[in-house]
Amino acid sequence: MDRIASLISTNRKxxxxxxxxxxxxxxxxxxxxxxIVNFWPSGEKIRNELSGLxxxxxxxxxxxxEVQNIRQVRQAFIKQGKDFWVPKRDGxxxxxxxxxxxxxxxxxGLKLQNxxxxxxxxxxxxxxxxxxxxxxxxxxxxxxxxxAELYKTNPCFYWRKCVLRPFNPRDAKDIVLxxxxxxxxxxxxxxxxxLMGEEK
Amino acid sequence: MxxxxxxxxxxxxxxxxxxxxxxxxxxxxxxxxxxAVFSDPKITDFSDSLLDVYxxxxxxxxxxxxxxxxxxxxxxxxxxxxxxxxxxxxKALSFELPRHIPVxxxxxxxxxxxxxxxxxxGKPSSLVKVRIMAVSRKSWDSSVAGIVDSGIKAxxxxxxxxxxxxxxxxxxxxxxxxxxxxxxxPGMPEDVSHDKVHxxxxxxxxxxxxxxxxxxKTGLLVCxxxxxxxxxxxxxxxxxxxxxxxxxxxxxxxxxxxxxxAALLIVVLLLGAVLLARNWWDVRTxxxxxxxxxxxxxxxxxxxxxxxxxxxxxDELIKKIDETEPGNxxxxxxxxxxxxxxxxxxxxxxxxxRDDEMDLTICTTKDQSAQTDxxxxxxxxxxxxxxxxxxxxxSDGTLTIFVHIVYQSKFKRxxxxxx
Numbered sequence: 223m224d225r226i227a228s229l230i231s232t233n234r235k236x237x238x239x240x241x242x243x244x245x246x247x248x249x250x251x252x253x254x255x256x257x258i259v260n261f262w263p264s265g266e267k268i269r270n271e272l273s274g275l276x277x278x279x280x281x282x283x284x285x286x287x288e289v290q291n292i293r294q295v296r297q298a299f300i301k302q303g304k305d306f307w308v309p310k311r312d313g314x315x316x317x318x319x320x321x322x323x324x325x326x327x328x329x330x331g332l333k334l335q336n337x338x339x340x341x342x343x344x345x346x347x348x349x350x351x352x353x354x355x356x357x358x359x360x361x362x363x364x365x366x367x368x369x370a371e372l373y374k375t376n377p378c379f380y381w382r383k384c385v386l387r388p389f390n391p392r393d394a395k396d397i398v399l400x401x402x403x404x405x406x407x408x409x410x411x412x413x414x415x416x417l418m419g420e421e422k
Numbered sequence: 423m424x425x426x427x428x429x430x431x432x433x434x435x436x437x438x439x440x441x442x443x444x445x446x447x448x449x450x451x452x453x454x455x456x457x458a459v460f461s462d463p464k465i466t467d468f469s470d471s472l473l474d475v476y477x478x479x480x481x482x483x484x485x486x487x488x489x490x491x492x493x494x495x496x497x498x499x500x501x502x503x504x505x506x507x508x509x510x511x512x513k514a515l516s517f518e519l520p521r522h523i524p525v526x527x528x529x530x531x532x533x534x535x536x537x538x539x540x541x542x543x544g545k546p547s548s549l550v551k552v553r554i555m556a557v558s559r560k561s562w563d564s565s566v567a568g569i570v571d572s573g574i575k576a577x578x579x580x581x582x583x584x585x586x587x588x589x590x591x592x593x594x595x596x597x598x599x600x601x602x603x604x605x606x607x608p609g610m611p612e613d614v615s616h617d618k619v620h621x622x623x624x625x626x627x628x629x630x631x632x633x634x635x636x637x638x639k640t641g642l643l644v645c646x647x648x649x650x651x652x653x654x655x656x657x658x659x660x661x662x663x664x665x666x667x668x669x670x671x672x673x674x675x676x677x678x679x680x681x682x683x684a685a686l687l688i689v690v691l692l693l694g695a696v697l698l699a700r701n702w703w704d705v706r707t708x709x710x711x712x713x714x715x716x717x718x719x720x721x722x723x724x725x726x727x728x729x730x731x732x733x734x735x736x737d738e739l740i741k742k743i744d745e746t747e748p749g750n751x752x753x754x755x756x757x758x759x760x761x762x763x764x765x766x767x768x769x770x771x772x773x774x775x776r777d778d779e780m781d782l783t784i785c786t787t788k789d790q791s792a793q794t795d796x797x798x799x800x801x802x803x804x805x806x807x808x809x810x811x812x813x814x815x816x817s818d819g820t821l822t823i824f825v826h827i828v829y830q831s832k833f834k835r836x837x838x839x840x841x
Contacts, residue, residue: 228509260709261706262702262705262706263705263706263709267709268705268708268709268712271709271712271713271716272712274716275712275715275716275719278716278719278720278723279719281719281723282719282722282723285722285723285726285727286726288726288730289726289729289730292730292733292737295737295740296733296736296737296740299740299743306743345742345746346742348739348742349739349742349743349746351746351748366754366757369753369754369757370754372754373751373752373753373754378751379751380748380749380750380751381749381750381751381753381775382748382749382776382777383749383775383776383777384750384753384773384774384775385772385773385774385775386772386773386774387771387772387773387774388771388772391771394769394771402749404748404749405748406743406746406748408739408743410735410739412735412736412739413736413739416736
């Protein structure tokens, strides 16, 4: 101890310099401790990282499945885009939809006795229904052809209500068709862009 | 464990006679005299004679080698001083010496050894007895030159007085009288004589002692005194030395072992460094791979989330559309299935549908098999919940059956998919 004390007393400047360097070293170690630890990561840190990686893998798998499902649904929706009436693409629905029904009836040889006004029903800002009442008296063959043609036509015509009954219960030659058709209209600009192929 | 087990002491007297003895610890506390040699009178040169004695003693690497001489003009004294640390004791003595030595301090080489505590009235006091040995620098340098010239190796050079526990009144005389020297060995009787007593109680290997000349006995006894003091740990080479010998004289012990140990240490350090470097490299690589993989996966997840966020509105709209119930659009499929599956003995008189729910009025004349025939409608895959609500028998014998069917909504809007 005496020797050390005498060594320190004879080399005061050097000892002071070494002390300053030591303090600076400790400050640097304290400031960059995280980086220093990362420079040589411990086994526990590696295990924690692996555990985190495993969780991320699981999250990725879940995300892939969800995204795949959503993509499939979206693709299916885009594929059946013509089933919906898109005003931006198809024009004004109220003025055009009755013409469409009449065209189908004409092409199938059915004479519609009555066709009601289009009645819009708003589901939300982007979706609305348009209902049309129709009535006809024709043979079963003509009515079947009309229903089949309507099935093939775009947009998709949904039957909200349909009654088929014989005009005369004792004679099945003339059948009375009384029904309510429904068309889905999508008014959103985003949907229009997607369905018109402007955006994937 | 690391104490001195063997010692070789070489002593030369005023007349240049050189004596040497190699001793080692034996069983039962006895000391084994391995060799006792004396200088050859035919060799007149001091250095040659010293080398000759040294070679005949042939001390091993484990031997502590002490050289002793009665240096010309040597002054030895005991002083009682307070027990001080080495540095302070040296300072104190350098002040004290000029008062006791009639020559300038600069002209002497001096050393001291603490003998032990001073006892006052039978009780130990705070003072210690310090033995001081001062040798003229000229004499010391001359002796060292002789030692260097001889080429021998030694741990320390001292004066025989430095190993004495008690400094006699006439020490110079003692070094010439074997009887007096014998008395300095612990446990020796007062009337000990070199003619009568042999040292067999303390030493073994001294069978020829009585045949030696008094001069030889004297020299050998000095060597044995030094050897015994070293072996029993009373003194060490460092605390009896007058001054340090030049490095060239100091023995290089276990050089091979030390070099091997150093080489081994270097190899171990290198291997350790390589191992550490390899471990660090592996850990860093693994850590880097994990981090990169985590970043890649996080980026992918983020990409998916961005895609979902970007298409959130459209996805929500699709979901909302799915939840809506616009009606049955596969009416033709229902009619087709009914017409195909309805037995020929039955006919539909009314068909009414509201969304997915259908009400049928079916007539038949074959009421016996009606139940079985209607079972065929029950098995149509696109229909579920087939039920007969009521039946009515008409006056003409026709059986009218009111049926309720639910169209399976999972077939809704499949047109787009099917092309």
